[in-house]
Every structure is written in structure tokens, then in C-alpha cells.
Amino acid sequence: MTQKLIVLMVDGISADHYSRIRTQLPHLMQLEKRGFRIERLHAEQLGVSLAGRVSMLTGHTADQSGVYGNKTWDSDQQKFRYATPDDIRTPTMFSRAQAAGRKTACIGAGMIRPEDCDLMVPPNWVDGWAINRARDPEPAPADHPWQRVVDAPPTQQFLDQCAKYGLLTDYPAQMEGFYEPWMLMCDQIICDWVGAMAAAPLDESPDLIWAEFCIPDHVLHGTGTDSAWSDWTLIEADMAVGKIMQRLEDAGVADQWNIAVMGDHGFGPIETAIHLENIVPDIVYSGEGAVAVVHATPAEFAKIVEAVEPFGIEAGPQTMFPAEMRGELHLLIAPEKHSFEGLYGRDRTEPTGTPGAIATHGFRPGSSLDDRMCIMAGPSVPSGSAQTADANQVAPSLAKIMGIDADDFPAKSVF
Template sequence: MRTTARKAIVILIDGLSADYFEQHRANLPHLCALASQGLHVQRLRSPVPATSMPGRVSMITGEPSQRHGVFGNHVFDGQSFRCAMPSDIVVPTIAQRARATGLNVASVGYAMVRPEHTDFYYPAWWLRSFMQHSRFAKALNESVVSHLLSSRHSFEEMGVPGGEPEEAASRTADRSLELMRGAACDQRIVRMIAALACSDSPPDLILGEIALPDHIQHLYGFESEAAHWSLSTADLLVGFLLHRLELAGRREDYVVAVTSDHGHSPISTAIYPDVVLGAALWQSEGATLHVAVRDSLHRREVERRLLEVGAEPMDGSHIPAGIRDCIATFAAPDRHSFEQSPNDHDGLTPSGPPAAISSHGLRPGAPADDRFCVFAGPSVIQSEVPDEAAEWFCPTLARMLGLPGGSQEESLA
């Protein structure tokens, strides 16, 4: 019999590293307060590679990349690298498990959850462009953005109180306005989460995401003023959610978990695999590179070329066993990443200035890829844990929800 004593809200802040929190916690007062009140994992390690989709999926499955099937933002289908999708996850997710036991599940802007495993589903505001094979960056999904920013319609769909009507932002190529629209979407996502949690029928599990900080850091840099702004804004959104729960008398109903999918680190040089490898099929995962290889001879030739630019072979243990022989994996040197060469490139120089001046997916175990993580709420005992593996998050959340697989107190002491 299920013994649920708690509900849970999970907020993923994309790109919030353990290092950033420790160095700038004074600028993150709401996260700092949660860390002082709850179970704070100082360094939640990332799966390999430390990129967005593996990081999210490790959180909701409790499995490493080679087991859950999402070994990068892009996976190999035998012919090409394509964007990872929820259908690529080959093990049960926390949403699927929770709903199977009768819990009510909502996914609000959290990528890599199947709609059919939820009672309420709203897509990530950047999801369509990413899923349509945007190889190197997330981008605004115009239909979702317009829906989020135009009216109270999102709230009316839920049957819960909403906010004031807003005019949809006009389409524009201007980067500053696009980023402002992304911030507005993050705000509306958190407002939707708060509205659900404070409604007459609050879900047992809500999964949500604050997406913009990762994009900001890629563009403007780790510890840039823009990064400080985006992460401080994310902290304010967490504070807003907590305040709404307090006002509604729901704060004691929910464990609030805040974490990230990966860290971030400054990048000074981009290696161009299209120049180094010619016609080879490859996919960048930040500072990790996947290359499709035909056989052992081809693998050796790829290794030779990449060693010449300082990249080192990885053992590939994060690749699912069935395709491991088809993929060669490499780690970039310190402060390097892998990118497509720019359009005006001479086609000869193997490296140059990076488009993303901060990135992740570093060599396995790199501290800069470690992420922030905290659980706070009713019956969560205040404690500091130096580090945990990525796979720790899901079973801990499951025990707090009372799902089968262990006593709730195991993860709270």
C-alpha cells in the first residue's frame, strides 16, 4: 500500500553549478535559505556527458546515461545524430512511476517527460526548435512563447487562477528582446507551477524548469554580469514560488527540490571537428565530442587527427552497450570545446574563438560540471552532504513521495 506523506515540486535551474552557488550564494538568498534549512548536496555530480538531456534524464530515472539511453543532447540512430526525445528513455521515469501508483503528476516546462505520463503537461518553451534538430543551441518555440505570453489561457486550461492579460511580444531577431522573452517565459512557467500547487486539486508531483541561465552563460560567460542577472532572477522566481505556497498555506504540504542539469565553465578556444575530421559524422556535446566510426581502422584515424589538436579519447562507457562500438568519444583540453566552424572560416584552421564562451560536458569528474542540489520541506532534516552521484536524486525523490523502493526516512536523515 502506498504511504505518501508528502508532495514534491522539482525546479531545475538550467546551468546552475555547485561552484557558482558557493562563490555567489550571497546573491542567491532564497536558494541559500533552502540550503540552510534542508538537505543540501554541495556537489551533485553530473552524468557523462554533462549536458542538458543526460542531466535531466538522470534526475528522473536514477540511472546513468548508458542505462537510460540518452547519452547526449543528441543520440545516434545508426544513420545520424538526432535530438534526444523522451521516447529514447528506456527505463521508467519518476513521472511514470508516480502516476502508476495513483499520484497526480504535472510537468510544466520540464523537457524529457512524456505527456502520457502526466495528468497536466506543458512543453518547455524552447522545445520545438531543439527537437527539430537545432544542433548547437536551444531556441524559442514561437507557438509556445506566444501562448505563454499572450493571455490567461494557460491558467484557464488548468482551471486555476491566473495572472493579468499580457500582449504577446512581437517576433524579432534582436537578441536582447529574445532573451527578455525567455525570461518572461521562465517567469510564467513558475507562475503556472505556483497556481497548480495552490489550486483546489494540487498535484502530488510537479516538475518544472527555469531554462534561461544556461543560454545566458553560453552567450555572455560564466560569472558575467548577464549570468549574475539570470541566476539572481532564477533565485527570485524560487522565492516567488515559496511565497505563494506560504500565502496559500501549502508550504508544509510540499518538499521543494531545486537542482540543475549540469555546471558551467569558461571556454577560450573552440575546436572545429568539421575541419579536423573532414566528412566524418560527429556531434558536439560541449567539451565532449561523439564521432560515428565505421570500424577499428576508422576509429584509429579519428583518434590520430583529434590527438593532433589536443583532444583525448574517452572510454565511451556512457554509451549504451548496443552502439558503443559505433561511437568514439573525446574530451577537449582545458578551456576548449567543440563547435562547428563559423560560416566565414577559411576551412583550414582547426580552432578559433568560441561562439559559446562558457560551456559544460567537460571530461568526466570535472568539478566545474558539478551542480547545485537541495531538498527542503516538511520532515526533511537539515544536513550538508559533500557530494552525491547524479543517480542519487531520483530514488531520494521517490522515497519522499512514498513510492516503492525504500523507506522515506532513508533519504531524510
């Protein structure tokens, strides 16, 4: 048995959303039938994208891995900035696979160090999202962790496989006014690359391929959790899974590959945006959906809590922060159907307003809204199901599928 594994993270596919429309997703249903489904895979304590990715990669909770949100407090720069792969403090599935002598390929996935990959294809969102969108006036230096990801060259094997299947070897350029179609096209191209690399002869193909399908998150934020648009993005993800499976079939290697498909967090509806800067003018915070991470001394935070209380906002636990940060990082939790949204240049002076995103993730730690779907299938996966599992059970389950030593993970495999 080759114990090869494809991980496809579908950004924002919640447990509830999947359950509601799974009959429209025949390829995922097919995996479900022969594989293992976790009906409600809990999210990392802050159910946001980068913390969710890191949790899947490491099998450690955020206080151990060091990545608790999309943004992290940078003590050198004294500000919140987007987390990078270098912020991860614990071994990842990539470093573990490499140490075990296995070949690894990151194909458009985030939070993976290029040094841990035999093949690194950067995510299409890195340029705009992780590097530039932080509104830094200066361009990112070449040794910036995300810049290293962008600059990693593709391998000859990747170029050869693309040529064999007639695929593009890079993302197409963006065109004004076509952002969503561009994102979807990138997702589909990523899945083409996954299929092409996995269809290489078994002694040459990677042992671990990690990829992402990102458009659902974007469309969910914009159109809500029960829109036909959001359903359609999951249907697109399902078609991409079918395309990967078909390439494996055609290459005669389908019975040698395991595949794991899951979300990084869930989603829930939002009716009101809270603008913290209009309640506490000098507050230093990172809005992470319906939770906010605040940088303050305990005395300052006590005053902040007093000021936000009339809006139904309350202080939350600090258990997701690394122990040494708990004196200066604090959590605020928004009331139901509220999220923390920055002003993003909007001329607003009121403490609350209509939200730019009518759905979001990152709810009160433990909220069922952030539960996500998860299916694993293949020759190393028993058929069966589990009602629930914890975020830190993902990595040990993946390690077990790959036959990589899983003894030192804090949590157990789901099977």
C-alpha cells in the same frame, strides 16, 4: 503528510557558481537553512542538458537510460539527432508517480512524455531547439515525440488556476531582437504556473510538479562563468523560487510542499573552439561541449585519434553509451579550455578558432567543472548536507520524498 514535490531544474547552475554568489540568493539560502544541501552534485558522465534531465528523471546512468548526450545516434536515419522523451529506456519519476496513483504535472520541463502526465505544458524551447534547429528541411511529423509534447492540450484545472491568478495560459509570441528577454519571461511565467498549480486545494493539486528555469544556461554560454550577467540570471531564478514559495504561503499550503532545486550540469570557461570537420573532413560527430561523440568503426576511430592527437585531443571512455553501441560510438575529449564547436555556417577553414560560446559544459567525465548545486527542502526532507552525491542519487531521493517505492533504483537516496 502529503508528500507533494516541486522540482525546479535551473539550467547550468554549477556548484562553484552557487557557492560564489549564494549570499545574493536569499530564497535559496532560506531553503538551504531548513533543508538538505548537496554541495557538489556530480553530473551525468556527459554533463549536458538532456542527459542531465534524464538522469534526474530516471535515477539511471546514461548507459541504462539510453540518453547519453543532447544528441543521440539514430541508426534508422544514420545520423545524430536531438534526443527525445521516447529515447528513455527506463522508468521515470513521472511513470513511477503515475503507477503509484499520484497526479503529475510537467510545467515547461523537457524529456517528459505527455502520456506520463496529468498536465503537460511543453517547454518554451522545444519548437526552436529540439524540433527545428536540427536544420531539417521538412517540418516534424505530428507523431514526432517532441511534436506530441508541443501538441498536448492544457487541462481545465490549469486554465482555471491561470484565470484565478490572472496569468497568461501560453507563452507569449517571440519578437525579433528580444530573444533573451523572451526566454526570461517564459521562465518567470513557468514559475507563476508552478505556484498557481501548487496553490490549488491539496486534494486537487498535482503531487509532482517538474519545471525548468533555462535562461542561466544561455547567458552563461554567451557571457561566461564569472560575468555579472550570469550572476543576474541566478538572481532571477532565486526570485522565481521566492515567488513560488509566497504563493504557497498565501494559499496556506507551504508546509505541505517539498521543493528540490538543482542544476542539470555545471559550467566552465572556454578560450578556443575546435572544428573537428576541419581536421578530419568526413568525421560524423556530435559536439557536446568539451567532449564529442563520434560515430565510426573502431578502425576509423583509431585513425581519427591519430589525426586529432596533435591538437591535444584524446579518446575517452565509452561507459556512458549503451553496451550495444560501444562498437560504433566513441568519445573524444578536448584539452583544458577548449570545446568542440560546429561551423554553424561560418566560413572557417582552420582547425581551431575563437569560440562562439565562451563558457560551456560537458567536460571530461568526472570533471568538477560539471558539478552542480542541489537543495531539497520540505516536510519530507531532513535538514543536513552532503559534500558530494552522484547523479543517479537524485531520483531515488525524490522518490523517497514522495513516498514512492525506491527499492529498484541502482543508487541510494542521499538521505
